[in-house]
Amino acid sequence: MALTGISLIAFLVVHVGLNACIWANDNGEMFNKAAHFMGSTVVIRIAEVGLFIGIILHIIQGLMLEFENRSKRSVGYQVPMGNRGSKWYSRSMGLLGTLILLFLIMHIYHFWTPSRLGGIGNIQALQPVEYNGKEYHNLYAEMITVFQSLLVVILYVLGCISLAYHLMHGFASSFRTMGLHNQRYHKIIKATGVAFSIIVPFVFAMMPVSIYLGWIR
């Protein structure tokens, strides 16, 4: 669980960094070129298969852990500890994970299906755009279209909030499981985890918000 979690954390770093190119204010040129590089490089396409396997494994491991925890204690605690024993988000990892999964299904439908499968249902194939005589997929234009809907923007922001709380427990917990937990490193890992869990989902959430509010075009 920790290994797949850390791989997904690494994916988020690449994903948020690449997507941040939308703020270059160059009508999506830098972002489209970066996305094209990711979509057309063989090693990265193989890593993409690994990513999807990682997501599925992480879900299966999470479900198994949840069932194991429940089966160990058929009778609940006499006195609920509330936040004194553990934080609410640590006790709600299954729920937060499910919300992220729902977000991911919507998200893959919005961007991955037009990019890789030519679109399904209401989502059309990506339009081409030309830079220096070379053709690219206009994934940026797709983002602008998708984030014109307030409902979609709200769902994305809620997805990012769920991700923030999921990471708040998951980040430090993965490192602890890997054995990186002692007096010396505990504070650094905890602080890095909190910073990561706030900054990365915040930057993600600002993408649909910036587009919806017309801060980038």
Ligand code: HEM
């Ligand atoms: C909220 C702002 C986000 C935006 C604007 C965004 C945008 C995109 C775009 C444009 C793609 C398609 C890339 C391509 O096909 O080349 C994509 C793929 C993907 N995104 Fe996001 N994303 C966001 C947040 C997230 C978050 C929070 C997660 C995970 C929790 C996530 C997980 C994924 C996954 C798994 C893929 C498929 C990756 C692949 O093609 O290999 N995204 N995203």
